[in-house]
Amino acid sequence: MGMVSMGQDITQRVQTEALLRESEERLRTVLQNMPVMMSAFDNQGTLIVWNRECERVTGYLASEIVGNPNALELLYPNPEYRAEIVAQWQNSNHHYRDWECQITCKDGNLKIVAWSSIASDFPIPNWAFWDIGVDVTHRKQIEDQLRYSAYYDALTGLPNRTFFLEQLQHAINKQQTEERELFAVLFLDLDRFEMVKYTFGHAIANQLLRLATERLRECLSPTDILSRVGTDQFAILLNPVENTAEVTHRTECIHQAISLPFHLNNQDIFSSVSIGIALSSTGYTHPEDYLQAADSAMHQAKTSYSTRHVLFDPKIHEILLARLQMETELRRAIEQDAFEVYYQPIVCLQAGIISGFEALVRWNHPTWGRVSPVEFIPVAEEARLISLIDRWVLQAACHQLRKWQQDFPHLDYLTMSVNISGQQLMQLGLLERLDGVLQETGISGNQLKLEITESVIMENTASETVLLNQLRTLGIQLSIDDFGTGYSSLGRLHQLPIDTLKIDRSFVNRMETDSEGYEIVRAILTLAHSLEMDAIAEGIETSQQLVQLRELGCNYGQGYFFSPPMNSTEAAALLAANRRW
Incomplete structure (x- = not known):
């Protein structure tokens, strides 16, 4: 009886293993033909599944990836980034996890893949976890374009008003917690821009804006933010600044940069800039208030014959109301x-x-x-x-x-x-x-x-x-x-x-x-x-x-x-x- 029982056990185990291999082959076949990227790793972290969609997206054939101990180095050449990817898989153990990564394809191009990692309890022995991936590169490019359009000016490449206000809010928050951290908001209007536009046309006027942008960039420190907030208007966040004297000095540097002739349409064209300044000592809590204050001061400077820049004073608001x-x-x-x-x-x-x-x-x-x-x-x-x-x-x-x-x-x-x-x-x-x-x-x-x-x-x-x-x-x-x-x-x-x-x-x-x-x-x-x-x-x-x-x-x-x-x-x-x- 013992021999019969042992024989039955062996037979059942063989049958079970055969069924398991058959199930695994069917699973591999299914995975190979899935319309999404499917990959799987064993307990030693070696790739054991790399389906046709993975081949299409990355350019690497399964024969080049499956079982290759250097597979991760091929897909993620940067060692620091590769370490981050391994950490993602380790964090996926015993649960689902959604994450994205940047894969280096065989032709050297980069693609972004959104993965869902499914952890261990898998019916196939030695399959530690497997991933379902989708190539989202095109979607990410569109998102980046939309994000760029939402935050940047297409003509000059500068951040726009929305971006500037967000960064200004960060500066306000920091200034409230670190009282010694001072900043200044400058509002600039490019003089004679309309005359250039009506005389030479939009193309030359746009070129003037781009050249003015380059000069303004040269006047800034790495922590400052330059933004285009209107047709011929710019805003600058000087952050940090030591005192009012520094702001005045840097404002004069901007005046000097813009006052140099612009060579356009085979001739020199002169321009200037009117600047309004609002200091963080004003104590506003909303970024729009700072921008409006600097704008008001700029209009005061534009109508003044004695100065090219004006520091905001609450009385300016009354003057502007009277002017309006x-x-x-x-x-x-x-x-x-x-x-x-x-x-x-x-x-x-x-x-x-x-x-x-x-x-x-x-x-x-x-x-x-x-x-x-x-x-x-x-x-x-x-x-x-x-x-x-x-x-x-x-x-x-x-x-x-x-x-x-x-x-x-x-x-x-x-x-x-x-x-x-x-x-x-x-x-x-x-x-x-x-x-x-x-x-x-x-x-x-x-x-x-x-x-x-x-x-x-x-x-x-x-x-x-x-x-x-x-x-x-x-x-x-x-x-x-x-x-x-x-x-x-x-x-x-x-x-x-x-x-x-x-x-x-x-x-x-x-x-x-x-x-x-x-x-x-x-x-x-x-x-x-x-x-x-x-x-x-x-x-x-x-x-x-x-x-x-x-x-x-x-x-x-x-x-x-x-x-x-x-x-x-x-x-x-x-x-x-x-x-x-």
């Missing part, structure tokens, strides 16, 4: 034609008679009363309303000149000077509009003088020079306003189609008491006459200034000594009086 209210009222005034043109006579100094007038816009608000141009002109420029005001003044002044020509036929030599902003100068259709005004009012082109500030005309591009020459073909005269205030490029002055230099009032006012002021006026007059240009002295207030200017051979003058700006009725009365000086 003024912008609203300006828009209403434009819609309702609520402006008025005043006229200041321009006198021929040698003959002592009125040769023309300068048209000056005035605004009498129904509630605020008379608003100074010093207050509303900068707001109009920032809000891009100045070209609309300029256009209205131009038309009204030309109509008025035509009326005076009709009322005083013997004064047919009178001219009208009208200021034109840089915004209007770069607008399309300017030449056609000016020609239309001349045709409509019936005055000739040589009776109209356009006054352009020195800062605008001296930074003009080649295309703007062409436009100025086209204006000359209409007979229109061109004057440089406020000449001598520091923007001029004397080497280029002779290349520009300019008829008149207007000497800034600050030099004329100093002539009596300051020999330097006198010499500056003399030098400007010498320059003008050598270039066959006329000169107009602004701000004449005393008889002594008039005597000095006549001695120096100045052609024309204007100022309160002759008359303040007047409305059209008062100006007509002055013409009728035939006043001489």
Whole structure:
């Protein structure tokens, strides 16, 4: 009986082993044809299953991987990363675990595989655990692209506003726990970007942004963050900083970097940057508040003539509210034609008679009363309303000149000077509009003088020079306003189609008491006459200034000594009086 029982046991064991081998072969066959990656390891960590999907994804055949003691080195060449993978498998023991890894394929390419590791209790002897994997490389690439689009700017490659605010929140949190950790938020606006875009097109403007980005990067430390938060606006997180002096110094470095010429479209283009600064000492807890504070300070810097950057102060918010209210009222005034043109006579100094007038816009608000141009002109420029005001003044002044020509036929030599902003100068259709005004009012082109500030005309591009020459073909005269205030490029002055230099009032006012002021006026007059240009002295207030200017051979003058700006009725009365000086 014992022999029979032993024989039966052997038979059963053989049958069981046969069934197990058959089951294992069926399982291997199933695994080989699964549409997902299937691999299995034995208790010694050797690969014993590598199906066709694994071969397809990695390029390694089963014959190269199964049983190969160096299989992991082939798939994960980096030893540190390979150690992490082994740790993942060890952590998978006795339970399921989902994880991802980066496999090095046979051709050297990298692919990302999402694995589910199933641990030991497996019906096949010596199978420690097995993995089910899916190639998610394409999905990861799409996710990375979406993540990049969500956090980065495609044009410059910089982090965007969303990313910046998240990093700023981290800095705020750290500053709250480590009070000595200070930071600063800078908000930057690239000046003259719109002019470049409208003059040269979007491609050149985009190139300007990329070049500006490179220069800004060079000004930063490794821990700082630079972000593009608007069309031509950037934000910088300086983190950490020692004190306000460091922030100011680094801000000056940024100004210097951007002020260097950009070589675009085969010529040098100059730009600058307005910067607002918000320090962590402000104590805000939300990143949006810091960005808004720095933005507010930047707008203050943009409208200031005395500084290129402004440190945020809570009072700035009140100033901006007032500015916003003024912008609203300006828009209403434009819609309702609520402006008025005043006229200041321009006198021929040698003959002592009125040769023309300068048209000056005035605004009498129904509630605020008379608003100074010093207050509303900068707001109009920032809000891009100045070209609309300029256009209205131009038309009204030309109509008025035509009326005076009709009322005083013997004064047919009178001219009208009208200021034109840089915004209007770069607008399309300017030449056609000016020609239309001349045709409509019936005055000739040589009776109209356009006054352009020195800062605008001296930074003009080649295309703007062409436009100025086209204006000359209409007979229109061109004057440089406020000449001598520091923007001029004397080497280029002779290349520009300019008829008149207007000497800034600050030099004329100093002539009596300051020999330097006198010499500056003399030098400007010498320059003008050598270039066959006329000169107009602004701000004449005393008889002594008039005597000095006549001695120096100045052609024309204007100022309160002759008359303040007047409305059209008062100006007509002055013409009728035939006043001489």
